[in-house]
Amino acid sequence: MRVGILTSGGDCQGLNAAIRAVGKALYEKFEDDVAIFGIRDGYRGLMEGDYWEMSPRDFSGILTLGGTILGTSRQPFKEIRGPEGSQSEKVEQMKKNYKKLRLDCIVILGGNGTHKTANLLSGEGLNVITLPKTIDNDLWNTEMTFGFSSAVEIASMVIDSIHSTATSHGRVFIVELMGHKVGWLTLHAGIAGGADAILLPEIPYNIDSICRALQQRKRSGKQFSILAVAEGAISDKEAALSKKELKAQRAKMTEPSLSYRLAKEISERTGNEVRVTIPGHFQRGGSPCPYDRVLATRLGTAAAQMIQDRHFGCMMALQNQKIVPVPLGEVAGKLKAVPLDCEMIQSARDIGISFGD
Amino acid sequence: MRVGILTSGGDCQGLNAAIRAVGKALYEKFEDDVAIFGIRDGYRGLMEGDYWEMSPRDFSGILTLGGTILGTSRQPFKEIRGPEGSQSEKVEQMKKNYKKLRLDCIVILGGNGTHKTANLLSGEGLNVITLPKTIDNDLWNTEMTFGFSSAVEIASMVIDSIHSTATSHGRVFIVELMGHKVGWLTLHAGIAGGADAILLPEIPYNIDSICRALQQRKRSGKQFSILAVAEGAISDKEAALSKKELKAQRAKMTEPSLSYRLAKEISERTGNEVRVTIPGHFQRGGSPCPYDRVLATRLGTAAAQMIQDRHFGCMMALQNQKIVPVPLGEVAGKLKAVPLDCEMIQSARDIGISFGD
Amino acid sequence: MRVGILTSGGDCQGLNAAIRAVGKALYEKFEDDVAIFGIRDGYRGLMEGDYWEMSPRDFSGILTLGGTILGTSRQPFKEIRGPEGSQSEKVEQMKKNYKKLRLDCIVILGGNGTHKTANLLSGEGLNVITLPKTIDNDLWNTEMTFGFSSAVEIASMVIDSIHSTATSHGRVFIVELMGHKVGWLTLHAGIAGGADAILLPEIPYNIDSICRALQQRKRSGKQFSILAVAEGAISDKEAALSKKELKAQRAKMTEPSLSYRLAKEISERTGNEVRVTIPGHFQRGGSPCPYDRVLATRLGTAAAQMIQDRHFGCMMALQNQKIVPVPLGEVAGKLKAVPLDCEMIQSARDIGISFGD
Amino acid sequence: MRVGILTSGGDCQGLNAAIRAVGKALYEKFEDDVAIFGIRDGYRGLMEGDYWEMSPRDFSGILTLGGTILGTSRQPFKEIRGPEGSQSEKVEQMKKNYKKLRLDCIVILGGNGTHKTANLLSGEGLNVITLPKTIDNDLWNTEMTFGFSSAVEIASMVIDSIHSTATSHGRVFIVELMGHKVGWLTLHAGIAGGADAILLPEIPYNIDSICRALQQRKRSGKQFSILAVAEGAISDKEAALSKKELKAQRAKMTEPSLSYRLAKEISERTGNEVRVTIPGHFQRGGSPCPYDRVLATRLGTAAAQMIQDRHFGCMMALQNQKIVPVPLGEVAGKLKAVPLDCEMIQSARDIGISFGD
Secondary structure (H helix, E strand, O other), rough: EEEEEEOOOOOOHHHHHHHHHHHHHHHHHHHHOOOEEEEEOOOHHHHHHHEEEHHHHHHHOOOOOOOOOOOOOOOOOOOOOOOOOOOOHHHHHHHHHHOOOOOOOEEEEEEEHHHHHHHHHOOOOOEEEHHHEEEEOOOOOOOOOOEEHHHHHHHHHHHHHHHHHHHHHOOEEEEEEEEOOHHHHHHHHHHHHHHOEEEEOOOEEOOOHHHHHHHHHHHHHOOOOOEEEEEOOOOOHOOOOOOHHHHHHHHHOOOOHHHHHHHHHHHHHHOOOOEEOOHHHHOOOOOOOHHHHHHHHHHHHHHHHHOOOOOEEEEEEEEEOOOEEEEHHOOOOOEEOOOOOOOOHHHHHHOOEEOOO | OEEEEOOOOOOOOOOOHHHHHHHHHHHHHHHHHHEEEEEEOOOHHHHHEEEEEHHHHHOOOOOOOOOOOEEEEEEEOOOOOOOOOOHHHHHHHHHHHHOOOOOEEEEEEHHHHHHHHHHHHHHHOEEEEEEEEOOOOOOOOOOOEEEEHHHHHHHHHHHHHHHHHHOOOOOOOEEOOOOOOOHHHHHHHHHHHOOEEOOOOOOOEOOHHHHHHHHHHHHHHOOEEEEEOOOOOOHHHHHHHHHHHHHHHHHHHOOOOOOHHHHHHHHHHOOOEEEEEHHHHHHHOOOOHHHHHHHOOOOOOOHHHHHOOOOEEEEEEOOEEEEEEEEHHOOOOOOOOOOOOOOOOHHHHHHHOOOOO | OOEEEEOOOOOOHHHHHHHHHHHHHHHHHHHOOOOOEEOOHHHHHHOOOOOOOOHHHOOOOOOOOOOOOOOOOOOOOOOOOOOOOOOHHHHHHHHHHHHHHHOOOOEEEOHHHHHHHHHHHHHOOOOEEEEEEEOOOEEOOOOEEHHHHHHHHHHHHHHHHHHHHHHHOOOOOEEEOOOOOHHHHHHHHHHHHOOOEEEOOOOOEOHHHHHHHHHHHOOOOOOEEEEHHHHHHHEEEOOOOOOOHHHHHHHHOOOOOOOOOOHHHHHHHHHEEEEEEHHHHHHHHHOHHHHHHHHHHHHHHHHHHHHHOOOOOEEEEEOOEEEEEEEEEOOOOOOOOOOOOHHHHEEEEEEEEOOOO | OOEEEEEOOOOOOOOOHHHHHHHHHEEEHHHHEEEEEEEEEOHHHHHHHHHEEHHHHHOOOOOOOOOOOOOOOOOOOOOOOOOOOHHHHHHHHHHHHHHHHHEEEEEEEEEEHHHHHHHHHOOOOOOOEEEEEEEOEEEOOOOOOOHHHHHHHHHHHHHHHHHHHHHHOOOOEEEEEEEEOOOOOHHHHHHHOOOEEOOOOOOOEEEEHHHHHHHHHHHHOOEEEEEEOOOOOOOHHHHHOHHHHHHHHHHHOOOOHHHHHHHHHHHHOOOOOEEEHHHEEEEEOOOHHHHHHHHHHHHHHHHHHHHHHOOOEEEEEEEEEEEEEEEHHHHHOOEOOOOOHHHHHHHHHHOOOEEOO
């Protein structure tokens, strides 16, 4: 049994825990009858044939390690250095190296972009099994991706910490969290951190509505407010624009970051001092939280089982507390956004959190 | 609308987050038309009429606070100081105070023991809504209780930390975790912390089997081993005894703590130096993790909704990612143990973790 | 004995621990014979007579609390809302309220700006004792200020976390830390976090020198580099300008933040992808670390002792492991910068850390 | 230049950070002209000639790693497995291997026991430089040892966490911390964690005095108390015994652990429920705190400088904020206990903390 493994896209917590689980479970199942190939820097390594044969030692002591021992690269058909050429040429390169390595299967750990390519490779006849990793938790057909809970912990800790400064100074604080297209991370961290307003890409905000919520808090005696804002949140005015108009408008902005623009608007309208915090890549680094370690381990051992069963072309997913395989075609290209009527949003509204709408 | 609220049993993380959610949601729903009574120290306060009328201020700033602002007491029909007498007399006292306060409903936060009494009070005609709190995660009909995830985080952190000492000294370490009857906490923390063996109350262990696993690790070049042990784990020999015999045997022991006995046995059989760590109450203290804050908030706001709907006699539960009401009769007196064939145990076995069986 | 207490300037960790120590020690010393007045929002409260008489309850349970229960405000002679007028009029207002409250002493917790005003008030005949608080550790005549160690812990954790992403992606990361004028925080966090280059306000950097250091790391097989950068670091070219020229040049910049400018320069010169992280106010929030709690407690109890001894006009300082009083005149207006020849810089250079010079 | 390096005694945080600093600084100073030999498991490896030649790679990525990559063993002249025989025979073995390896110097990281042997080896003509590591901070002639601050952080976190349970239940909690002979760790963690009583080996406690302090807290409305207790604390009655009598008395005890005995006594005398927590080896594991990383780095680079200067026979120490060499003879065999009249104890008393005396 010859198995390749690669991690693609932005790194997140739990990648090494998942790699470890795949490797350890394969050795338990096949003992000496398995060769595992670590492919370097995601699809780049597959295109360029950059890999090494891993040993049991490689999988030891990495459970709590952040990042990925395999390295990663983003967006396979854009940024990757390596063979020039069209997408189909790149796919051919990957197929060639898959065959050259005589792989029985390739395990791919990644998020939304990664799954498109994985599905494409599966369609080309490669045996592919994927694991859902992303701090965005935006993969369709799985209740949870690893990395998400760890990112929520960091984002919540930042909001917690800002609380003390906010309380002492009587200011408005904006904490800008990761999430270009979906707001799961901001929604969870916002509730967990006790934010007073939460702005999500899924719910266009109205600046007057936000300022009203802030003023109302002030009237009720609260000297400070904290806004948890997804980096991809948009205003109702922007939401009304066409994609082209939006792009044109954004190109003209001197301050491209949402939270700085928002800070300016709020400050001008309410007279409040507004401060911005952007934890950035800090959200995707460091040791995975225990939940992510357990989830990554379960997903990884389930992948090894699928390999033994020669059940390919699927993503391992969490559904109703169980790990199940989901056909790649039902995952690739779909985005799991926060439903507007979801119970968590209602719960947040019930305790007075504003969504700026 | 007059609502009482009490916390009963051992404290855990997330109690204040849940209390806050109930209170804030009730004020949002009923504004000035609600009076919330904080009942002190669990059922003791209800029996003795020890309470205060809470104000919005009481619910502010407690989201991240460990413990319970209401105080708690254990086992209502055993330890409680207060009116002497039989169980029925105590129940009468509670009914009397419920009526004296003219409550529309009482919200009770607790674990297994608490739910028996809550169900009993509900049967006596009181309007009861409960929230599932326990670090054991052993309540029937809910996928998760708050407190559990926070305890897993602390227990995992202790195992993580022991790892470095274990590696440096080449020893066997036993980390004894909470869990008299069920092993959820030990199972999760054991996997998350990278334990080499996990002993649960649900799976009687064989001492020879454990020692074999330790020796095998040594032969494969690993100088140390870590055992995550639930305080209620039992040996296969003990499991074969009647309750009476077991009790008699335990009464004779000079060292009542499982992990110290285990350490002695392993040390004698393998010649290894064995060290014991018992984090104890540290596991149930401190600030709730973000997951528990969100879960407690969702459960609390759902309870407020039930109060508005006058839907009583139920525990709010997490089922398939949603918060739903479950009749108290379907919860009380039942214990959610770890199923022997559950996927997590299989996953752990797949990466070589021994359960000592 | 009538004592006022106020906190001024940016908040930091340990303020409440210090307030608690002053209060508890005064009650222990004078029992019922002391009245403590909490003055709100720093010098603003002293100017406007905004205060409350504190009770023992106020000092309980705040040891681990971030921020300040007294509130704070920045720069007394610029931003404070309240009575208009010249500096001398403001000082008169403060003296008036001090007398109106019949204070025996006022305890002032603050950093560099705060000490100028404290010294001025002392010169006007007020009995002043100060405690050194700042995350910058830039107060003269004390080896350590509280807040600093906690900020170092947070900044180090951010760098730690960035490490995993940096390793996985093979990028250059800039972590911008607080410190406009001095680099203590960046120096400590940079060494503790294992940064590869550290840029301080005290050591003007040369962009070519930085890029050379990055390239050399790459040649030695290291795929990533982390730069810990104080927000006030300046280039050698800027250092050669007059203050006026520098101001003019900065006014023209489209990107005012140092780390974004630096990222652009490095990226253009080396072709590396460069990412920026700015933890911002996160560095001064949250619970104080144990070191700061102990230091704040020692400083607070020493202040109470000075009050009992009626020894005023001084800052409590840490010198050679002991808490000693230092005359305010020897502190105010002086800045403790990182000496270029200090042992820590030499130690950092010895392990290959570049200072960009 | 040929340098050996070993770590001896109980492991603690910061060992790898110090090893890294020594190694990196030696490579910076001597480039290819240095060979560093990692000696396994402390003095055992030196006796048995168990070592490997380290490479720059060995020193990379270990700054934040707990434990020691070199392994360690305790008490060289008692427990070490290996060549049987008298102390002098063992010393001869070590000298032989030192010479066989043609070492210019051996760097030894350890605590009190380690320094006796290091001094002995130095007396035998070996070139020895030591670094002070211990969570006890009990080494003479240095203000601080690495490992101590990290252990204080963990111990404080445990007390913090216990606070919430204690508050909720109205109980007495005993947290037993490491420290057989000295109380620095318990003193710092006790103050930082807000303990109500602190028992140290240096201050014999009187059980009636402790109970009085607890009762007085209760009368003042505090429902709970937390005792931070060093494992080596003794009662005034025990302190009055001769060593022989004390040993005889302890041999008769059914419960050898101080905190369980104390719990029983307090419970019997006051009627309070008392719970015990023993974090144990958790205190010396995990990643070093930033302070310890910086201290270990400074000590390690200073050791490399001493090697370059061929200044041997000394321990690197922190004195008055500077790293200085101290002759081994002035360190070995001396214990730095907490002075009864030290300012920290006075500070703790000033805020009402009882020392049980």
